[in-house]
Each structure stands twice: as C-alpha cells, then as structure tokens.
Amino acid sequence: MSALTVSQEPDQNWDDLVRFWEEMEWPEGSKVEIIEGIITVSPAPAYRHNLIAESIQRRLYSVIPPDWGIFQTLAIAVPSRMGMLIPDLVVAPRRDHTESDTHIPAALAELVVEVTSKSNARDDRVGKPAAYAAAGIPLYLLVDRWAPDGPTATLYGEPKDDVYRPLSTAKFGEPIKLPAPFDLVIDTAEFPGT
Secondary structure (H helix, E strand, O other): OOOEEEOOOOOOOHHHHHHHHHHOOOOOOOEEEEEOOEEEEEOOOOHHHHHHHHHHHHHHHOOOOOOEEEEOOOEEEEHHHOEEEOOOEEEEEOOOOOOOOOEEEHHHOOEEEEEOOHHHHHHHHHHHHHHHHHOOOOEEEEEEOOOOOOOEEEEEEEEEOOEEEEEEEEEOOOEEEEOOOOOEEEEHHHOOOO
16 A cells, blocks of 8 residues: 545645644554645554664663653654654654643654655655654654665755755665764664565
C-alpha cells in the first residue's frame, strides 16, 4: 500500500487544515501528516523500518538529558510551510503543558529522524527537510533505505531558511556521528537493508 493524498481547497488556511486533520476519522494504524499543505495518509511503517528507528532510539537514550524525551508518534507543527509532520523520531524537551494535545511547535525539537519508506521517500528527502529547516530544528537524520546509490544515513544541520547543510553521510555498514549535544556515534551496520 502506498501513500494517499487528500485534496483540500487551494485557499484553505492553516487553522482550518489543522482542524480537519485533528477531527477527521482516519484509517486505523495509518500515519496522517500535512506535507506542504496536502494531507497525506500512509500505511504503518514496515518491520525493518521500525527496527532502524528502534535501534537509533535505543542509542539516543544513553546520551539525552533526563528532561528530554524521544517520541515516535508526536506531530510537530510548521505553519509557515503548511506542515504537520510526524517524524519517525523526535527528540525534544519534555513539557508539562502545550497549546495542543495533538502536536508541538517544531521549533522545540532538537533532532528529527526519518527512515524512508519506498512509497514516500521523496517527502523525507525534499518536503520534510525544507519544513524542518524552516522551523530551525538543529539536526535532521535521514536514514534512506531507498537511496539511488544504496542505503545511506545522512546527517543535516545548520538550517538556514528552508535549507540544511549536509554534515555527513554514511553508507549502511559505516558509522555516522551526531555532534553536540548528542556526541553519539551510530553504527549503521546494525540497520537491516532494504
């Protein structure tokens, strides 16, 4: 099953789009995001996809401060890019109170991690990083199982406007280092291939 897009009115404003996203009954187990103003419904990630996310999450727990969390299904809002995105992992400070029960402002995130799925790899490579950079999220780790030259992990940082600078890339089997505040080496040899 591949991703499905839901058409919206071309002049629909952000608040109406978020209200529709929050109130609609979506298929059970699906991942529903707003990417560049378009509601996208994707099937639940496959097992290998989840194994990669879980491996990264396990490593991150050893280095994050106790008042930060690692969230797997937390939506982050980027109104300036018409985005309500659900990264595979979001590292952000824990908060007792937010404006919404359904999402947090993307600017609160310290790191987002996306593991590509075959059906929506383009979103993880183009639309989502532009939104994450626009929100000022310091680090974006893209684990691209479907990269044209073979599975890779790329760390992006130094966001400016809606563009990240690539900091490092590792083919599966090579280590990739996350800088401060994480100071963590992730061994991509632990990741299953495609």
